[in-house]
Amino acid sequence: MSPATNNQTIKIKFLQTLESAIKEQTFVSLVLMNKKNSESDIKKIAIRPVQLKKGLMLSFISRYPTNDITKNYTIEIGLKNISDLFEDTFAQGELSTVSTEYFFSYPEKGKSKLKQKDRKEFIEASTTHDHQKNRLIDQSQNYLYALGVTNEKGKILKDKQAKYRQINKFIEIINPIIEKSSLDNKVNVVDMGSGKGYLSFALYDHLKNNLGYDPHMTGIELRPDLVSKCNNISINAGFKNLSFKEGSIETTPIDTPDILIALHACNTATDDAIAKGIHAKAKMIICSPCCHKQIRKQMTPATHVKSITQFGILKERQAEIITDTIRALVLKAYGYKTNVMEFISTDHTPKNLLITAIKENDPIQPLQNHLEEITVLKNFFGIDEHHIEKLTYNN
Ligand SMILES: C[S@@+](CC[C@H](N)C(=O)[O-])C[C@H]1O[C@@H](n2cnc3c(N)ncnc32)[C@H](O)[C@@H]1O
Structure with missing residues (x-):
């Protein structure tokens, strides 16, 4: 298998893990970081599930040097955006689920890696009402x-x-x-x-x-x-x-x-x-x-x-x-x-x-x-x- 095909296979596996976590309501957050493209001044993007009137969506908080921009997407569009962002902008993704943390690297050159670490204790998924109730205002704003x-x-x-x-x-x-x-x-x-x-x-x-x-x-x-x-x-x-x-x-x-x-x-x-x-x-x-x-x-x-x-x-x-x-x-x-x-x-x-x-x-x-x-x-x-x-x- 060529390195490029191997990297693609690992990326698909990471995105499937994310999609399953969203479906099973175990998804807590995903942070895209380690910018590939130096022209963009975006620093990182934090993604979390949000329950809106329109249904479950993915909220993207893009962090720039002086401000944050929040956008909400449907699950389908959100997943497509995440896939594109790995191609164009970010070389690393940290996925948090209630039981596991996943570390995905997708460098422009070199080998892609996907590691995982089980949590010692389960944490709450952020889509649950209780969690939202605890912190309706995200302190990272x-x-x-x-x-x-x-x-x-x-x-x-x-x-x-x-x-x-x-x-x-x-x-x-x-x-x-x-x-x-x-x-x-x-x-x-x-x-x-x-x-x-x-x-x-x-x-x-x-x-x-x-x-x-x-x-x-x-x-x-x-x-x-x-x-x-x-x-x-x-x-x-x-x-x-x-x-x-x-x-x-x-x-x-x-x-x-x-x-x-x-x-x-x-x-x-x-x-x-x-x-x-x-x-x-x-x-x-x-x-x-x-x-x-x-x-x-x-x-x-x-x-x-x-x-x-x-x-x-x-x-x-x-x-x-x-x-x-x-x-x-x-x-x-x-x-x-x-x-x-x-x-x-x-x-x-x-x-x-x-x-x-x-x-x-x-x-x-x-x-x-x-x-x-x-x-x-x-x-x-x-x-x-x-x-x-x-x-x-x-x-
Ligand atoms: C105690 S602060 C509360 C500020 C804010 N609402 C909060 O809860 O954090 C009251 C504010 O109301 C403003 N204020 C008082 N009387 C006002 C009036 N008649 N018209 C407009 N602003 C007034 C004061 O200048 C002050 O900034």
């Missing part, structure tokens, strides 16, 4: 490095572990809501008070690369330095439909968003964001309130429960509960199925509630029963007006 969450090797920095957990937890909570909803493929998202953009990037990445949507996302942020930084990171990440705009939540016009998020927008900025979403008839409003100052000043409960406000910290917590209850009731009044849940452990931050609201109905007038619930609450605690009322039905 370049934007996490640019945001200062990981080091250049994709390792989470010690002081950013909590931030990484928070990002994943947010995606974990929002994921089943999105999966159950009937969003069109093109999803419009607006992030109110996007700040450093951690959650905007993660949500865009998840919608695009894990769920296969075509997201168009705008982050609205007061601080021009953060806007410019996030726009640069987005360009480098190849997130062509994620951009950031300088402006205030109150005055920046928005189109009808499918998803509006407002995470830790300060004080009444959360109310501004929710009201914006209600007026724009957003299909989903997800917010995590920040500080709650507006109600606290007004609270003068009836004499028999006055003691509830005599201790500063308890008054503050009571004010938070009332503030968020009224926000949730206003959302219900406007036809949103609303839920309030704990976002992350209070060890990380006391700002740990997440209000999720999904538009179910579009009432002509806000629903009276929920407005009455608000009135009862306000009367009980001696509150004149919640900021969100001013922006909605009291407007």
Whole structure:
């Protein structure tokens, strides 16, 4: 057998091993590396299986010196691409399955080799739901490095572990809501008070690369330095439909968003964001309130429960509960199925509630029963007006 034919036979064997692992759902990852062609600036490609709406696909993350580009392919096209990439671009492939690691070399000159090493312990295949749940946001993504969450090797920095957990937890909570909803493929998202953009990037990445949507996302942020930084990171990440705009939540016009998020927008900025979403008839409003100052000043409960406000910290917590209850009731009044849940452990931050609201109905007038619930609450605690009322039905 000629060396070229021998190399081809080994390559076919490697590709058949990969194809069987995909079929048997034991495929974990394949990394193509050791570039043959010096003209291309691609460094390596990491391939893993992803379960998208369209079915099982292969996700290719191509790593360039300054950015990553992710593309998903059907199994058939993905396998064909891998075969072509060995011919043109890469001389080495490391295939990981749940039980075995395979090392394939396919040099331009010389003999091809295929070695394998059994694992001491089985690992989980990345197509399983459990595995996806554990790490919905892939820590090797370049934007996490640019945001200062990981080091250049994709390792989470010690002081950013909590931030990484928070990002994943947010995606974990929002994921089943999105999966159950009937969003069109093109999803419009607006992030109110996007700040450093951690959650905007993660949500865009998840919608695009894990769920296969075509997201168009705008982050609205007061601080021009953060806007410019996030726009640069987005360009480098190849997130062509994620951009950031300088402006205030109150005055920046928005189109009808499918998803509006407002995470830790300060004080009444959360109310501004929710009201914006209600007026724009957003299909989903997800917010995590920040500080709650507006109600606290007004609270003068009836004499028999006055003691509830005599201790500063308890008054503050009571004010938070009332503030968020009224926000949730206003959302219900406007036809949103609303839920309030704990976002992350209070060890990380006391700002740990997440209000999720999904538009179910579009009432002509806000629903009276929920407005009455608000009135009862306000009367009980001696509150004149919640900021969100001013922006909605009291407007
Ligand atoms: C606590 S940070 C949260 C950032 C981001 N949403 C997150 O959770 O990582 C709040 C951000 O909202 C911005 N912000 C506050 N009020 C705003 C307003 N009225 N309009 C636009 N941005 C606002 C602040 O500049 C800040 O960057």
